Amino acid sequence: MDKFIAVIDYGLGNLRSVSKTLEAVGARVKVTNSPEDIACACAIVLPGVGAFKRAMDNLTRLKVLPSIVRAINQGKPFLGICLGLQILFTESQEHGSNRGLDLIKGEVKKFGPGIKIPHMGWNSVRFKAQGAKHRIFDGIPEGSYFYFAHSYYVEPKDKDVIISTTGYGSEFTSAVNKDNIWGVQFHPEKSEKLGLKVLENFYSNVSPVRNCPKL
Amino acid sequence: MLAPLEIVLSYEQVFLFSDEARNKIKMKSESKFLTGLAKRVIVCLDVKAGRVVKGINFLNLKDAGDPMESASIYSREGADELVFLDITASVEKRRAILEVVAKTAEQVFVPLTVGGGIRNLQDIRILLKSGADKVSINTAAIENPSLIKEASKKFGSQCIVVAIDAKKIDAMHWQVFSYGGTKPTSKDALKWAKEAENLGAGEILLTSMDKDGTCDGYDLGLTRIIAEAVNIPVIASGGAGNLEHLYQALTKGKADAVLAASIFHYGEYTIKETKRYLKNKGLPVRT
Numbered sequence: 001m002d003k004f005i006a007v008i009d010y011g012l013g014n015l016r017s018v019s020k021t022l023e024a025v026g027a028r029v030k031v032t033n034s035p036e037d038i039a040c041a042c043a044i045v046l047p048g049v050g051a052f053k054r055a056m057d058n059l060t061r062l063k064v065l066p067s068i069v070r071a072i073n074q075g076k077p078f079l080g081i082c083l084g085l086q087i088l089f090t091e092s093q094e095h096g097s098n099r100g101l102d103l104i105k106g107e108v109k110k111f112g113p114g115i116k117i118p119h120m121g122w123n124s125v126r127f128k129a130q131g132a133k134h135r136i137f138d139g140i141p142e143g144s145y146f147y148f149a150h151s152y153y154v155e156p157k158d159k160d161v162i163i164s165t166t167g168y169g170s171e172f173t174s175a176v177n178k179d180n181i182w183g184v185q186f187h188p189e190k191s192e193k194l195g196l197k198v199l200e201n202f203y204s205n206v207s208p209v210r211n212c213p214k215l
Numbered sequence: 216m217l218a219p220l221e222i223v224l225s226y227e228q229v230f231l232f233s234d235e236a237r238n239k240i241k242m243k244s245e246s247k248f249l250t251g252l253a254k255r256v257i258v259c260l261d262v263k264a265g266r267v268v269k270g271i272n273f274l275n276l277k278d279a280g281d282p283m284e285s286a287s288i289y290s291r292e293g294a295d296e297l298v299f300l301d302i303t304a305s306v307e308k309r310r311a312i313l314e315v316v317a318k319t320a321e322q323v324f325v326p327l328t329v330g331g332g333i334r335n336l337q338d339i340r341i342l343l344k345s346g347a348d349k350v351s352i353n354t355a356a357i358e359n360p361s362l363i364k365e366a367s368k369k370f371g372s373q374c375i376v377v378a379i380d381a382k383k384i385d386a387m388h389w390q391v392f393s394y395g396g397t398k399p400t401s402k403d404a405l406k407w408a409k410e411a412e413n414l415g416a417g418e419i420l421l422t423s424m425d426k427d428g429t430c431d432g433y434d435l436g437l438t439r440i441i442a443e444a445v446n447i448p449v450i451a452s453g454g455a456g457n458l459e460h461l462y463q464a465l466t467k468g469k470a471d472a473v474l475a476a477s478i479f480h481y482g483e484y485t486i487k488e489t490k491r492y493l494k495n496k497g498l499p500v501r502t
Contacts, residue, residue, distance in 0.1 A: 012371075016346045020321045050371035116471065118373050118417050120448050122253040122295055122501040145253060145501040147326060149348075149373040149417075167251050190326050190348065192290060 004028040005206065006041035008068070010048070010058040012083065014189070018047040021189040025200040035067035043206040044071050047189075048083030049149065052094040052108065055083050065101070072103065077205050078181050082150055085176065085183030089154055104178055106156035115169040118151045123186075125174050129163040133177045136184075136201045137164065144194050146174075146186035153185060253501045254465045255295040255472035256489055257450060258479050260285055262299045262331075265311030283319045289479070290325045292486040295501060297323065298351065298420075298474065301331035302395075313345045320346025330378055330420075339366050343374060351420055353378040354393040357400055357407075360414055367415030376450075377411040378420040379404055381437055389423075389437050396424050405440055412445045419449045420474065426454030430477070433460055438468035450474050458484060458492040465498060 007019050009031050019029040022045065030037055038044060046068070048055055059065050072078050080088050089100045092108035100108070111117050122145040127137060153172040156162060166174035166185070176183045182202060188195035261268045266280040286297050299319075301312045309332060316329055329342050330351030339350050356363050356377050367375045380396045381389035381404035389404035408419050421441055423434035433454045442449040451470035455461060461473045478484050493500045 014320075014343065014346065014348055016317070016320055016344075017324075017348070020346075021324055024322075024324075049373055051368075116446050116448055118447070119252065120373065120418060121255050121472065123251065124253075148252075149326075151372070187326075190324060192324050195324060 003042050004030050005043045005045055006038050007031045007045045009033045010062055012048045012050045012055055017189040021199055025196055025203050027203045033062045033064050035064060038067040038071055043077040045079045046084030047081045052092040053098045055087055075180050079202050080183040085185055086154055088183055094152055104156055104161055108152050108154050110152050112169055118149055119168045120149050123148050123166050125164040125166055127164055133163050136182055136198055138201050140194055140197055146191040148186045251499055253499045257296040257298060257472055257474040258289045258294045259298040259300055259474050259476040261302050263302050264308045265315050282315045286319050286323045290323045293490055294486050296326045298328045316345040316347050328376055336365060349374040349376050351376040351378045357393045363411055363414035363416050372415050372417035375416055376418045376420050377416040380422050380424050382424040405444055408441045408445050412447050418447055421449055421451060423453040429454055430456030433464040433468055435463060435468040438464055438470050442469035458489055462493060462496055
């Protein structure tokens with residue numbers, strides 16, 4: 001096996017859906033929480049639903065954070081989905097204040113009053129970037145619907161990382177890109193054809209890691 | 216429907232207008248892409264011992280009893296979500312739903328909710344692990360409300376749906392029933408919905424027992440009173456007979472989503488024409 005995507009298993013989220021969807025677009029997938037696997041993988045996907053603190057606690061307890069950060073610093077493509085996007089940020093307001101990975105500067109905030117929470121269902125995206133930063137949305141029409149299920153949203157300090165926004169009460173960041181880091185607030189694995197297209201676009205950025213030992 | 220803005224104005228130009236005019240311009244320019252959260256159309260399939268038990272002979276299926284095949288067709292047609300209601304009575308046969316869920320989650324890429332017979336955290340954990348995105352809890356939540364709290368804390372509110380079966384008493388009151396609508400409880404539907412929200416439910420699946428199976432429309436009074444009282448999404452269920460009923464539940468009933476079974480299973484309407492109907496009436500839907 002010379003080319004596989006590591007889907008991080010940290011006890012939160014629908015891993016089966018994520019891994020099956022990636023397989024459906026042609027990727028080889030390993031659901032794992034072993035630092036060795038993460039070191040060998042040519043790309044990392046961090047799924048996740050639920051609470052921010054629990055996610056950080058689980059990832060810390062499993063001792064996978066250093067290997068994830070190392071993989072990102074090596075330039076491996078990384079995709080965070082929903083909570084997997086949120087923990088890339090500096091801190092979250094969820095249940096007090098909790099530190100995230102701080103790979104992207106900014107905060108995770110709760111949706112304001114006057115709208116139903118969770119933001120649950122299909123909502124449309126408005127594109128904010130072009131060229132390489134837009135790659136994950138290649139072949140997807142502006143205004144396309146994706147499936148969301150969350151109560152908190154990310155607010156990046158550097159607006160240049162925003163590659164799509166979505167309207168719910170106000171306009172919030174629904175996808176980001178910074179170098180090899182990609183993050184989507186929606187669930188591509190639950191967003192039918194266009195969701196598969198997002199994952200396919202991510203997968204097509206993946207290049208095999210040489211010297212990856214046979215599993 | 217608002218037409219897309221044809222002339223792009225600079226910020227300074229927009230600034231010269233009144234607040235109202237500016238809002239209109241803002242709405243117009245955003246209307247093309249920022250239509251906001253879509254109203255959902257959810258299809259429910261009754262599953263017994265791993266097989267679909269209602270209708271669906273119109274779908275040109277190889278095996279009309281295979282839940283995965285029906286789910287797959289509905290999702291490709293544009294169903295926003297799917298619900299499997301497990302009506303298996305015997306405990307030993309309940310394992311079948313897990314296989315069905317696992318198989319479906321491998322090939323169907325829209326959210327899947329599973330309900331029916333869920334008793335405790337362990338039941339929820341196994342279903343989510345098998346590939347369900349949400350679970351719908353009814354009787355167990357009534358008998359042990361703290362289950363909602365524990366489950367939402369453990370798995371997240373977004374995957375905990377509280378199903379309420381309600382029967383009308385008068386214009387303002389509906390009584391909650393448990394055990395598939397067979398056992399009356401002392402709970403009032405409105406109060407119970409609020410309590411479920413406070414305990415951490417992420418959604419309410421609200422079924423009118425009076426309307427269920429009648430095909431003469433959702434209970435709009437029930438739907439509205441609860442949809443307005445809680446700050447979580449409400450799915451209207453029970454009574455859909457035509458597309459106007461769906462529209463009414465989403466507008467007058469203020470529901471965030473509509474659930475239907477027979478109008479789709481018996482081939483009266485396809486998901487595509489349902490979406491088109493709602494869209495033509497001005498509702499934001501995913502098409």
